[in-house]
Amino acid sequence: MATGARSLLGEALLLFLVLFLPGYLAQPSAAAGAQVDTVRAMLESVLLAVPQVLLIIHLLSLQGDVPLEHFGLYRPRPRDAAGAVLALAGALVLAAPLVAALAMVPALRELGAAGYRWSLRSAWELPLALTFGLAAGYREELYFRAYLLGRFQQAGIPRVAGVAASTMLFALGHLYEGLLGVALALVMGVYFSLVYLRSRSLHVPAVAHGLFNAALLALSLVAPGLPGAG
Numbered sequence: 001m002a003t004g005a006r007s008l009l010g011e012a013l014l015l016f017l018v019l020f021l022p023g024y025l026a027q028p029s030a031a032a033g034a035q036v037d038t039v040r041a042m043l044e045s046v047l048l049a050v051p052q053v054l055l056i057i058h059l060l061s062l063q064g065d066v067p068l069e070h071f072g073l074y075r076p077r078p079r080d081a082a083g084a085v086l087a088l089a090g091a092l093v094l095a096a097p098l099v100a101a102l103a104m105v106p107a108l109r110e111l112g113a114a115g116y117r118w119s120l121r122s123a124w125e126l127p128l129a130l131t132f133g134l135a136a137g138y139r140e141e142l143y144f145r146a147y148l149l150g151r152f153q154q155a156g157i158p159r160v161a162g163v164a165a166s167t168m169l170f171a172l173g174h175l176y177e178g179l180l181g182v183a184l185a186l187v188m189g190v191y192f193s194l195v196y197l198r199s200r201s202l203h204v205p206a207v208a209h210g211l212f213n214a215a216l217l218a219l220s221l222v223a224p225g226l227p228g229a230g
Helices: 003-019 021-025 027-032 038-061 078-104 106-112 123-154 159-172 175-199 203-219
Strands: none
Touching: 003 021, 003 038, 003 123, 038 123, 078 175, 078 203, 123 159, 123 175, 123 203, 159 175, 175 203
8 A cells, every 4th residue: 555545544543533432432331321411412512523523624625636625525505405405305215114113113112222312302402403413414424424435535445445434434433322223324324425425515415414313303202212313
C-alpha cells in the first residue's frame, strides 16, 4: 500500500478511535441502565455532534487537491430535499417488516426487549427528537458514508469492500440496542451507503437518516421497544 493511502487510512482510524470508540465502549453501561435519561442523552449527543462534524469537514478541507464535493459536501440544493424524502420513504419501507414483526410475533418482542431503547415520554420532546435525529444523521453519514467511502476510494479500496467495512463499523455502534438493533443498523448502513453513492450528496442520506431517527422516536410514544434511533 502506498504511503499516501496508509496516511489516509491512518487518519480515518484515528478519527474513529477519537470520535466513536469511546461511545462504543460505554455501550454496556447504557444498555444495562434502566435509569438512562433519554432527554439528557439526546442533548449530549447534539452538543457532541456539532464539533465532531466541523472537525471532519476541517480535515477534509486541508487536502487542497481534492475538493469537498468529492465527499458530497455541497450547499443544499432543491433536488437534495426531494432525494431525502424518497430516501426516507425507502428506509421506512425497509424497516416496516421489522416493526410489524415486533408487534405481531411474541418471540421477537421478547428478543427486542434486550438492549437499550430510545423512547420519548411526551410529545413535548418531539422538537428535541428531530434536532437529535438530524444531528446524529449528519454526524454518522458524514463519517461512515461520505468520509469513509471517499477515503477508501482514495486509498484504492474496492467500493464493495468499502461499503462492507463502513457498514460493519456503523453497526457496532448499535450493539447496545441488542440483536435487532444491530440487524436494523446493518440494513440501514448498506441502504444509506447506496443512497449516498447514487446521490453523491451528503445532505440526501443525512436528512433521510435524521428524519428516520426522529420517526422511530415519535413512534416510540405509541409503540415502545423499537430498535434503531441514533
